[in-house]
Amino acid sequence: MNDTRLIDQDGVLQGIDRTERLWAKGRFQDFPIGLIAVDMLTLNPDNRRFRADREAVESQLDRELELPADEDAIIKLLLDRECRVDVDRVVSKPSPDTAALVGDWSARGQERPLWIEPNGLVRNGNRRLAMIKRELAETGEERFRHVEVIVLDPHEFDDATLFDMEALEQLTEGLKVRYTDINLLLTLQEAANRAGVDWHSPKSIGRAAEQIAHLVGNNPVYAKVQLDAVKYMADYLRLTDRAGHYGQLRGKVEVFRDIGKNMRWAAENDQERSVEMLEVCFASVTAGAVYQDIREIRKIADKDPDAFTALVQEIREVRESAPAESGEDPRDSDDQEDEDSEATASEYTPVPDFPRQAVKAVIDLATLMSKARRNAQPERDLRLAADHLARISPDDLNRLLEGVSAEHVARARDDVLDWADAVRAAETPPA
Numbered sequence: 253m254n255d256t257r258l259i260d261q262d263g264v265l266q267g268i269d270r271t272e273r274l275w276a277k278g279r280f281q282d283f284p285i286g287l288i289a290v291d292m293l294t295l296n297p298d299n300r301r302f303r304a305d306r307e308a309v310e311s312q313l314d315r316e317l318e319l320p321a322d323e324d325a326i327i328k329l330l331l332d333r334e335c336r337v338d339v340d341r342v343v344s345k346p347s348p349d350t351a352a353l354v355g356d357w358s359a360r361g362q363e364r365p366l367w368i369e370p371n372g373l374v375r376n377g378n379r380r381l382a383m384i385k386r387e388l389a390e391t392g393e394e395r396f397r398h399v400e401v402i403v404l405d406p407h408e409f410d411d412a413t414l415f416d417m418e419a420l421e422q423l424t425e426g427l428k429v430r431y432t433d434i435n436l437l438l439t440l441q442e443a444a445n446r447a448g449v450d451w452h453s454p455k456s457i458g459r460a461a462e463q464i465a466h467l468v469g470n471n472p473v474y475a476k477v478q479l480d481a482v483k484y485m486a487d488y489l490r491l492t493d494r495a496g497h498y499g500q501l502r503g504k505v506e507v508f509r510d511i512g513k514n515m516r517w518a519a520e521n522d523q524e525r526s527v528e529m530l531e532v533c534f535a536s537v538t539a540g541a542v543y544q545d546i547r548e549i550r551k552i553a554d555k556d557p558d559a560f561t562a563l564v565q566e567i568r569e570v571r572e573s574a575p576a577e578s579g580e581d582p583r584d585s586d587d588q589e590d591e592d593s594e595a596t597a598s599e600y601t602p603v604p605d606f607p608r609q610a611v612k613a614v615i616d617l618a619t620l621m622s623k624a625r626r627n628a629q630p631e632r633d634l635r636l637a638a639d640h641l642a643r644i645s646p647d648d649l650n651r652l653l654e655g656v657s658a659e660h661v662a663r664a665r666d667d668v669l670d671w672a673d674a675v676r677a678a679e680t681p682p683a
Contacts, residue, residue: 332350434501539609
């Protein structure tokens with residue numbers, strides 16, 4: 253260690269002959285670095301890095317997490333994956349990202365100082381501190397007992413300035429693990445609220461996106477996409493009587509980004525269908541649709557308005573007549589996808605009295621037919637149709653004609669029979 257690092261026996265902050273350059277109050281400033289005992293530092297339970305996960309756990313516990321009693325739970329939220337409540341404690345699974353962080357710390361030591369308030373509350377660097385606290389408790393190694401810090405006095409750096417510094421630092425790509433997407437959106441939501449956004453006004457959202465663009469690489473278009481996504485997340489949660497419970501939408505960020513794009517398309521191209529578009533999109537979320545489904549719905553509305561109208565109507569019919577499903581996730585938990593694999597995941601979003609599987613079947617069929625229409629190949633389509641029909645016996649058909657979608661099944665049967673009659677007529681030579 254550098255000989256200039258002096259450590260008081262009580263672990264009090266001691267100066268280091270080095271500074272850190274940070275962007276603050278509209279300019280770069282050099283901040284002195286100190287060394288302090290890890291035991292003097294406190295994790296921030298309101299840290300934005302795990303806001304959605306914290307809210308989900310607090311909802312299960314039916315209380316807020318508090319320090320020092322819940323420090324272990326907060327460490328798990330910062331470092332682990334699949335955090336959930338088991339009776340009255342938080343359990344989790346190890347994360348490979350944390351193993352990489354430990355390995356990097358072991359190989360290179362501390363690269364950048366933590367930011368703290370004078371009372372020891374960490375404003376930036378909570379994940380690193382959580383890792384250090386866990387390693388110190390498990391190993392007792394000396395190298396985990398002290399860390400480098402910058403002290404940011406809230407009297408000099410008010411809440412707005414600290415928020416801007418913290419958000420800009422933590423939303424920037426670097427060697428640290430990036431926010432999970434939903435927490436990124438919630439941070440941008442807070443930034444837009446601070447900018448005075450009116451979430452009911454697209455123009456206001458656009459202005460807010462320009463004001464907070466510096467947090468996302470000075471890209472107001474990207475910022476607008478994120479704000480639209482979090483707006484429809486908030487609307488969806490209110491509609492399903494779960495306002496503010498963003499943790500229940502983990503793994504659905506890309507879905508809501510595309511819902512925002514769908515709604516922008518409707519506003520620009522077919523405003524009369526905006527309500528129907530939102531209805532179909534929100535039903536798709538509850539049914540477990542992925543973002544490709546949401547994009548395909550936009551294509552259906554654009555290329556085949558009649559098919560979109562039929563989709564809206566069939567979803568309504570199924571919701572009115574299909575039996576409600578249980579509130580339990582029907583899938584085996586071992587088959588769950590990671591949050592980042594939205595391309596293949598079909599996240600479960602429990603809503604009481606919603607026929608999830610029946611609605612999902614309607615959406616799957618509509619998107620499948622839409623893709624088939626765009627990529628028509630007569631020979632292939634005829635052979636596939638024959639193969640599909642060969643799997644349906646008369647008994648199967650009779651059962652389908654007594655089910656929830658009997659009217660649509662009957663219509664499809666009649667279309668097939670009409671097509672067959674037309675083929676026979678075309679093949680029959682005139683007398």
